[in-house]
Amino acid sequence: MSSQAYMDKVQLRQSYRNLWHTNLMSTIQADFPYCCLSLWCGPCVSYMLRKRALYNDMSRYVCCAGYLPCSGKCGESRCPEFCLATEVFLCFGNSVASTRFLLQDEFNIQTTQCDNCIIGxxxxxxxxxxxxxxxxxxxxxxxxxxxxxxxxxxxxxxxxTVCACMQTQHKIEMDKRDGKFGPPGVMAVPPVQQMSRIDQPIPAPVGYSPQSAYGQPYGYPPPAQGYPQAPYPAPGAYPPPGSYPPPGYYPK
Structure with a gap:
């Protein structure tokens, strides 16, 4: 990926609306055993998460997920498993960050200010x-x-510690993707961080005052609040058209 394309991708990532299922501060509480596993066996966990992020299809593997200049030039097509093992052991930090970018671009996930502060x-x-x-x-x-x-x-x-929390965050996000928190097809109220979708239409700007149930703008009282009504005649009070004036009413 060229530098210009990378910068364009970074700017596009800032417009994502979805959030991680669990932020970095809550990963230890959300899945403590996996966080410990990520702390003590970081490269192995990074290998498993990258493979899972690719839906276990290693034919899609590219070194560092295509985010570095060396991507696609390391013989990944011939031996992707060996290349991934080399990446996670020799470039562990890049492997974790690449998996993170891969998930963010797939699910339109932004990085919160809290996560940015921790990483910074x-x-x-x-x-x-x-x-x-x-x-x-x-x-x-x-x-x-x-x-x-x-x-x-x-x-x-x-x-x-931060890398372990990141990998736990990635694992929880893929658990949600794979329906481990419930069947994907069940209609349920999504969590708060999922209410804003990137493909959700933006409502048109409102330039008029909202309408009440009586068909008039708010601020005008409805007729039932004691205001005098106009003395409209009852139905049938006027004679039908053509029936007046009666014959012989006007002198000849």
């Missing part, structure tokens, strides 16, 4: 830890070196 904090912490390590290596201070190591360990812990 993870990246910023990694950058700060890297800068501290470089400064400690240049200065040669033991105290600064120990501080950089502590910061690096904390950064790695946050990275592994």
């Amino acid at each position: 904090f993870m990246f910023c912490l990694q950058q700060v830890a890297c800068i501290f390590s470089i400064v400690a290596a240049i200065v040669g201070s033991e105290e600064l070196s120990e501080a950089s190591q502590i910061l690096s360990c904390f950064s790695d812990l946050v990275y592994c």
Whole structure:
């Protein structure tokens, strides 16, 4: 994918309306065993989730889901399983992010501000830890070196935790896709985050005041509220057409 096409895809992803079934903060509570599995066996879980995201059809596999320049140039068509195993072990972070982008583009899922803050904090912490390590290596201070190591360990812990929550989030989303929360065909009220669909028609802008049950704009009282009515004549009070004036009424 070219850089321009990638930027266009990023801008398009900002207009998605659907939300993840579970946000990053709630994944531990939603599926704690799978979150632990993702923490301790991250590459294996990433392999299984990518294969499941492709509906177990490895003929559709492309390295990093087609989001990097190397995609489609690593011999995926000849041995997709080996290429996927190499991707998840050597480029674990990219494999998790690629599966995430793949699901977002398929189901029009946006990333909430809370998720963006967590992911941004993870990246910023990694950058700060890297800068501290470089400064400690240049200065040669033991105290600064120990501080950089502590910061690096904390950064790695946050990275592994966020990746585990991401993969649990992906698994829960595919559980919803595969109908594990209920039969897909059952008509039921969708959850709040699913009420806004990308293909839902946008209502036309309203330029007139809403109409009440009496056929007039709100603000005018209905006739039953004690206001005097016009003295309309009763039906049949007027003579039928052609019956007046009677013959001989006017003098000749």
